[in-house]
Amino acid sequence: MDYEIETTMTLNGTQVTRRIAARTHLVDFLREEMGLTGSHAGCEHGVCGACTLRVNGDIVRGCLTLAVACNGKTIDTIEGVSDSGEAAEMQHAFHERNALQCGFCTPGMIMCAIDLVKNKPAAKREEIREYISGNYCRCTGYHAIVDAIEAVLISKQRLGGKS
Amino acid sequence: MSQDIVNSTTTTPVAPVVDRPLQAPGTRPQTGYIGKSEPRANAKRLLQGRGSYTDDLRFPRLAQVAYFRSPHAHAKIKKLDLSKARVAPGVIAVVDGYAVRDICSPWMGVLSHLKGIRSPLQFPLAIERARWQGEPVAAVVAETRAQAEDARDLVEAEWEELPVVVDMRDALAGQTVIHEELGDNICFHRELDTGEVDAAFAKADCVVEESYSFGRHTGVCLEPRIILADYNAGEHSLTVHHNTQSPHMMQQLFAKHFDIPEANIQVIAKDVGGGFGIKVHTYPDEMCTVALSIMLRRPVKFVADRMESMVSDIHAREHRVKIRLAADKAGNILAFDLDDLTAIGPYSVYPRTSGIEGNQVVNLTGGPYKHKQYRAKLDAVFTNKNVTCQYRAVGHPIAAAVTEGIVDAAAIKLGIDPAEFRRRNLIRDDAYPYTFPSGIRFEKLSHHKCLDKLLEIMDYPALRAEQAALRKKGIHRGIGLASIIEVTSPSAAFYGVGGAPISAQDGATLRLDVSGMVTVLCGVTEQGQGTDAIFGQIAATAVGVSLDKVRVLTGDTRVTPYGGGTWASRGAGIGGEAVLQSGKALKSNILDVAAAMLNVKKVTLDIIDNTIIDTTTGEKKLPLAEVGRVAYFRPDTLPMNFQSELTVTRHFVPREYAFTFANGVQGSLVEVDPDTGFIKMLKHWCVGDCGTVINPLLVDEQTRGGIVQGIGGAMFEECMYDERGQMLNANLADYLVPMSFEMPDIVTAHIETPTKTSELGAKGAGENGTAGAPAAIMNAINDALLPFNAKVRDMPFTPERVLKALGKV
Numbered sequence: 001m002d003y004e005i006e007t008t009m010t011l012n013g014t015q016v017t018r019r020i021a022a023r024t025h026l027v028d029f030l031r032e033e034m035g036l037t038g039s040h041a042g043c044e045h046g047v048c049g050a051c052t053l054r055v056n057g058d059i060v061r062g063c064l065t066l067a068v069a070c071n072g073k074t075i076d077t078i079e080g081v082s083d084s085g086e087a088a089e090m091q092h093a094f095h096e097r098n099a100l101q102c103g104f105c106t107p108g109m110i111m112c113a114i115d116l117v118k119n120k121p122a123a124k125r126e127e128i129r130e131y132i133s134g135n136y137c138r139c140t141g142y143h144a145i146v147d148a149i150e151a152v153l154i155s156k157q158r159l160g161g162k163s
Numbered sequence: 164m165s166q167d168i169v170n171s172t173t174t175t176p177v178a179p180v181v182d183r184p185l186q187a188p189g190t191r192p193q194t195g196y197i198g199k200s201e202p203r204a205n206a207k208r209l210l211q212g213r214g215s216y217t218d219d220l221r222f223p224r225l226a227q228v229a230y231f232r233s234p235h236a237h238a239k240i241k242k243l244d245l246s247k248a249r250v251a252p253g254v255i256a257v258v259d260g261y262a263v264r265d266i267c268s269p270w271m272g273v274l275s276h277l278k279g280i281r282s283p284l285q286f287p288l289a290i291e292r293a294r295w296q297g298e299p300v301a302a303v304v305a306e307t308r309a310q311a312e313d314a315r316d317l318v319e320a321e322w323e324e325l326p327v328v329v330d331m332r333d334a335l336a337g338q339t340v341i342h343e344e345l346g347d348n349i350c351f352h353r354e355l356d357t358g359e360v361d362a363a364f365a366k367a368d369c370v371v372e373e374s375y376s377f378g379r380h381t382g383v384c385l386e387p388r389i390i391l392a393d394y395n396a397g398e399h400s401l402t403v404h405h406n407t408q409s410p411h412m413m414q415q416l417f418a419k420h421f422d423i424p425e426a427n428i429q430v431i432a433k434d435v436g437g438g439f440g441i442k443v444h445t446y447p448d449e450m451c452t453v454a455l456s457i458m459l460r461r462p463v464k465f466v467a468d469r470m471e472s473m474v475s476d477i478h479a480r481e482h483r484v485k486i487r488l489a490a491d492k493a494g495n496i497l498a499f500d501l502d503d504l505t506a507i508g509p510y511s512v513y514p515r516t517s518g519i520e521g522n523q524v525v526n527l528t529g530g531p532y533k534h535k536q537y538r539a540k541l542d543a544v545f546t547n548k549n550v551t552c553q554y555r556a557v558g559h560p561i562a563a564a565v566t567e568g569i570v571d572a573a574a575i576k577l578g579i580d581p582a583e584f585r586r587r588n589l590i591r592d593d594a595y596p597y598t599f600p601s602g603i604r605f606e607k608l609s610h611h612k613c614l615d616k617l618l619e620i621m622d623y624p625a626l627r628a629e630q631a632a633l634r635k636k637g638i639h640r641g642i643g644l645a646s647i648i649e650v651t652s653p654s655a656a657f658y659g660v661g662g663a664p665i666s667a668q669d670g671a672t673l674r675l676d677v678s679g680m681v682t683v684l685c686g687v688t689e690q691g692q693g694t695d696a697i698f699g700q701i702a703a704t705a706v707g708v709s710l711d712k713v714r715v716l717t718g719d720t721r722v723t724p725y726g727g728g729t730w731a732s733r734g735a736g737i738g739g740e741a742v743l744q745s746g747k748a749l750k751s752n753i754l755d756v757a758a759a760m761l762n763v764k765k766v767t768l769d770i771i772d773n774t775i776i777d778t779t780t781g782e783k784k785l786p787l788a789e790v791g792r793v794a795y796f797r798p799d800t801l802p803m804n805f806q807s808e809l810t811v812t813r814h815f816v817p818r819e820y821a822f823t824f825a826n827g828v829q830g831s832l833v834e835v836d837p838d839t840g841f842i843k844m845l846k847h848w849c850v851g852d853c854g855t856v857i858n859p860l861l862v863d864e865q866t867r868g869g870i871v872q873g874i875g876g877a878m879f880e881e882c883m884y885d886e887r888g889q890m891l892n893a894n895l896a897d898y899l900v901p902m903s904f905e906m907p908d909i910v911t912a913h914i915e916t917p918t919k920t921s922e923l924g925a926k927g928a929g930e931n932g933t934a935g936a937p938a939a940i941m942n943a944i945n946d947a948l949l950p951f952n953a954k955v956r957d958m959p960f961t962p963e964r965v966l967k968a969l970g971k972v
Contacts, residue, residue, distance in 0.1 A: 100206055102435065138439070
């Protein structure tokens with residue numbers, strides 16, 4: 001019944017090819033087929049941001065992106081940016097500041113936060129708050145998350161804006 | 164004893180010499196990690212996306228279930244045709260309520276200490292009639308979730324719609340009765356009267372009266388409810404992976420309703436994506452999932468999608484309250500008079516009941532103040548909406564908002580500044596122990612210290628001056644205050660006395676491992692609050708090891724001591740004390756082994772920094788790893804008849820007081836745009852007293868997160884229903900959860916009044932923020948609207964409601 005399409009993507013630096021049902025969302029493909037359970041399905045209709053991951057360098061909703069639409073594209077998940085060390089500084093700042101509680105929003109929040117560092121390196125608190133508004137956190141009240149991101153930005157600015 | 168005192172020169176972690184509860188009179192201070200902002204060890208895996216949430220687990224032969232739910236708020240099931248669904252691709256089974264009824268016995272959400280509370284029997288799947296939109300009616304099990312959902316769409320039902328009761332006032336009037344066998348729609352009625360209330364109002368110089376309403380809202384844990392039941396027919400055993408807050412409670416309920424011996428049931432809650440009270444109830448779809456695993460003899464998983472979460476996760480807080488306050492002209496509050504009406508849906512939720520929230524409103528209203536007369540009336544009524552039950556800060560936000568709202572109204576009428584009015588009326592800090600008119604007893608609270616601290620960190624006079632100056636420029640800012648009391652660490656008085664199978668006690672097992680590390684097992688559970696982290700801190704401190712030597716395991720009925728889990732802010736106060744006592748016992752037993760190894764008296768030894776030391780000289784004698792090695796691998800070298808006991812368990816339950824009350828006060832600064840009705844939250848302050856602060860970092864974030872949940876209820880969140888009982892905004896796009904951009908920075912501070920009922924001295928800290936934020940916000944908005952002689956009384960405070968209050972729409 002499910003129409004399947006052969007799809008090739010570069011997933012966390014490794015090329016993978018699978019036959020994927022056309023209706024499968026990227027987050028479901030990653031979780032169910034690839035065992036990458038770090039991206040979380042919180043609302044499955046594009047609001048909460050827990051499934052935030054990167055396609056061709058830009059953050060997207062994994063629950064609104066069809067996996068077969070990623071043919072030929074580069075996908076980065078929380079597991080990838082953790083192993084590469086790309087997210088290490090942000091993860092450390094989150095840890096120190098207790099900018100997570102239950103941790104369910106956290107992978108998406110980290111993906112969004114490192115995207116912010118790339119795109120808005122001089123962001124102030126209000127801009128940080130706006131940038132992460134697409135990622136719901138029900139536990140922290142956001143203050144600690146803003147603090148953690150701000151700390152990373154300030155630290156990078158001290159290093160002369162080099163990333 | 165004396166040798167214990169002599170040693171003051173050894174290096175312990177920084178220990179301020181204050182009246183701390185870990186420091187019994189005459190002993191040297193050793194606070195260790197208590198009071199330290201240590202980051203949580205268990206947060207690291209979550210940061211890398213390497214947690215183990217239930218949906219991350221993989222099982223062979225796993226089947227998935229999707230539920231066909233009632234599209235109507237009240238309707239008779241005339242016909243349910245499952246034939247097409249049964250032959251859909253991948254489908255394993257499709258069942259209705261009759262099939263499941265044979266596997267799972269029904270339940271009733273009543274407790275004997277809530278006198279007169281009533282509810283009908285409830286089944287996993289609706290039988291004959293559905294009573295709310297979203298009630299599960301049929302279950303479709305398939306190889307994959309997508310197949311189950313596809314097949315669910317093939318279930319065909321014929322309905323006969325019945326009259327619905329949506330408004331709680333209609334429910335009370337009772338023209339349409341939802342459960343004929345009960346005769347009316349009243350689930351629970353309670354009255355409380357100290358006497359002399361009418362006399363107090365008659366002699367009062369100032370009487371104020373207000374009516375408030377509170378919108379229904381829900382918890383929206385980002386991880387939806389999930390249960391994975393795995394029945395093993397070979398040994399009649401059941402393993403349930405469940406994101407519950409209370410694994411042992413669920414074990415009891417599964418045993419009772421599936422007739423499986425309790426010892427054959429293991430409930431495991433690994434990482435849980437938020438709880439807030441949502442995940443501590445009996446849900447029909449979850450019970451049905453267990454039944455399906457038993458029927459099909461294979462693991463079956465149910466994950467609520469967000470849309471069905473919105474109509475099946477418990478709702479809370481739908482209240483209409485009338486409150487009156489009497490005061491004399493000197494500004495002393497004489498009496499409160501409360502009338503609370505709340506709608507709980509068609510069933511009282513099992514096993515905690517849906518009467519508790521209203522009961523709490525009665526217990527807590529007026530709670531911080533020293534009046535003597537109090538009268539209250541509560542009606543909790545059935546309606547054809549989703550069920551309501553205990554959600555974070557149960558009843559507190561209602562009680563605090565009506566109390567603090569009417570207190571402000573009285574202050575304004577008397578021409579007294581709200582801060583000064585509170586000072587005159589808050590129970591004095593030296594008046595404890597104190598029995599409040601509702602009968603509850605407070606051991607020791609600190610309302611005045613907290614208020615003083617709050618006004619200091621807010622710089623209250625400067626804010627008032629700024630407010631006055633800005634008003635002249637047409638900028639309308641408001642300052643709101645709210646003092647609150649918070650129920651924490653309850654004894655059996657909360658549930659056990661009423662017959663609920665919920666442990667008030669909790670236990671902790673501590674074990675010295677061979678390597679000198681310490682393993683902690685505790686019945687309290689973790690949903691992100693940081694309970695595992697504080698248990699680590701307490702254990703490290705009590706035993707004398709460094710924090711990196713401690714591992715904590717919670718959330719598994721097969722390995723942890725029996726306990727109640729996490730609810731009512733009981734983790735630190737009850738679980739923490741159990742860990743402390745267990746840690747002290749383990750330390751004593753370790754010293755027994757060390758004394759035997761060294762052939763010295765035990766009193767000459769202590770454990771500091773993972774090492775056995777001589778207390779008189781400070782000399783390092785043995786690393787703990789050596790104690791472990793000898794105790795386990797070379798016991799032959801120890802004296803004959805000596806047995807090492809390096810695993811110990813201790814338990815704790817509060818006995819002296821029914822509840823370990825905590826307290827706090829919040830301040831809110833908002834700016835109201837009188838043209839658009841928009842409210843900007845500029846800043847929020849909170850001073851809380853949760854007794855001993857074990858980890859300030861974690862307490863602060865509990866407070867902030869709690870405040871933002873309170874703000875959500877006050878400003879945005881409402882489960883909206885139409886007149887047919889259809890929920891109109893059952894998705895996350897339309898149901899507004901606070902986002903970072905709208906939220907203010909939140910300043911926190913602490914007063915520490917340790918409870919003397921435990922050695923640790925900790926009270927709960929999880930609900931203070933949620934309890935007080937709506938009240939503080941409401942008072943701030945109304946303070947801003949004061950020049951317009953306008954007032955908002957109905958939460959959430961939407962721009963439309965602000966404009967209505969201003970007479971502009």
